[in-house]
Amino acid sequence: MTVARGNSMTVAAGNTVVCLDQKRLQPVEARPLCVWLLLAAALAAQLGCRSTGPRFDARNPAALVLTNVTEAAATNQIQPDWLKPSTNLFVLGPGDVFEIEIIGDVTTHAMAKVGPDGKIYYNLLPGLDVWGLTLAEAKATLEKELAKYFAQPQVTLTLRAVESKRIWLLGRFNAPGIYPIATPMTLLEAVSLAGGAGASPGVGGTTVELADLRHGFVLRQGQLLPVDFYRLIQEGDMTQNIYLQPDDFVHLPSSLSQEIYVLGGVRGPRSVPYRDRMSLTFAMASVGGPAPDAYLSHVAIVRGSLSEPQIAVVDYRAILAGKATDVLLEPRDIVYVPLTPYRYLTKYLDQILRSFVHIVAANEGSTAVSRRGGTVGLSLGVGPP
Structure with a gap:
């Protein structure tokens, strides 16, 4: 609702009441608080609004x-999509480490690391680009290239370390850190991975430090996600148990902060x-x-x-x-x-x-x-x- 008074008008939207100068469309200097409260009450009565x-x-x-x-x-x-596991398969990226071996030939066993350029170097092969490939695709690519030097090679490929896909679990966890994520993982699973929400034992078994669940947050691609840690951990509300994505940042501050x-x-x-x-x-x-x-x-x-x-x-x-x-x-x-x-x-x-x-x-x-x-x-x- 808009109420005009002289050269100014008052605009009410939800719980926001802003007074604008009609000539400049800028907020006017604040009126006394009682005037604002009376005006808000009058507008609420006219619109049938409830307190927000x-x-x-x-x-x-x-x-x-x-x-x-x-x-x-x-x-x-x-x-709703945040509560479902991603259908995208894990793909390789720089820093990922895996074991390679041609079945039946133990001399071909080796560890390979995806370089900054997305390539691996194995056996007689020149740099093989695996950046963005799934493990199955990388396996097929290796077998195709190795077939130039071996008869019908069958390769085992085992991922050993993930550096390209990580989540950040920091703050008042029992084991805070940067963790790899290669398969779908819920927020609760991530909390468990980091040792649970932190609590330090005090004298006589008392707890002297806990995670502040009401001020925890999840940051994804620069956006704050509306996750309520208190509802999730204390009340068991699974509507807050989202699936994490690579590079998600999860933070739980200390209750003593x-x-x-x-x-x-x-x-x-x-x-x-x-x-x-x-x-x-x-x-x-x-x-x-x-x-x-x-x-x-x-x-x-x-x-x-x-x-x-x-x-x-x-x-x-x-x-x-x-x-x-x-x-x-x-x-x-x-x-x-x-x-x-x-x-x-x-x-x-x-x-x-x-x-x-x-x-x-x-x-x-x-x-x-x-x-x-x-x-x-x-x-x-x-x-x-």
Whole structure:
């Protein structure tokens, strides 16, 4: 619904209420909170709307309403295809290692590794391109080429190590690392492969550290997948048990983590250790303050689980000018400073979450690579037909 008043109009869409200047089509300076609440209530009554989610105060004593952005979840659901194993067969790529032997001739036994150019070198054969071939196709290709030197050769081909197809299982797993994936694997199977969600034994058998399931995430080709680890692991909800794909990044943070992430238009975007009664102003100062071109009127605070996030938009410029009270932060809050005004709350939230998971993935991934030693082996044999 749109309500026009003078040179401005108020647009309501879902749980988003934005006031636009009709001449410039830009957000107008924020009205007093009570005016917005009354307007939202009036629009809801006219449209027969229901509240989109819980609200709570992030400012004390001045009230700042954080609204659960439920329409984001409505457009970002688990896709049915994600719950089905891929029909694509494993194909070879650079780094993969396998055993080759011509049946009946043990002297032909050798290990071969797919080179960066996608080729293998075996016996009398020149470089044989196997990049993108299945094991069965590679076996047939080898037998065809070896037939130039051997009478009706039959080859056994056994995959021993996978380097071209990997998944990243990092954070608070009992055995975090980079694992090969050669066959369809569900998220629960991957968690089990990494030793389960982490828990360190404390004194007397108590647990001192657990994985924070509400802030775990799966990143695929740069996109945050709407997987709820709490529902999957704690409640046994198999609708969250997706099949992983090569290069998927899975992260479970520690439940003891006490950090604030300050991202976007700031001088040094990074995580900041949380301290008691930490304010927005203190967090901003900890990263060097806002960038010169930052848009301070729409600073966002994202709170809660990644599957059901809550967001508040704060006028930080008013705080700096002494026209508004500061905001107290909580552990795991994400503070995001935009460079331009936002127009749609759900798109703004999506942008913030993507920035957050990319930062975490980059930091955790680089650490994992620097610590990694050797490859994780497995056996997947292909014998004579």
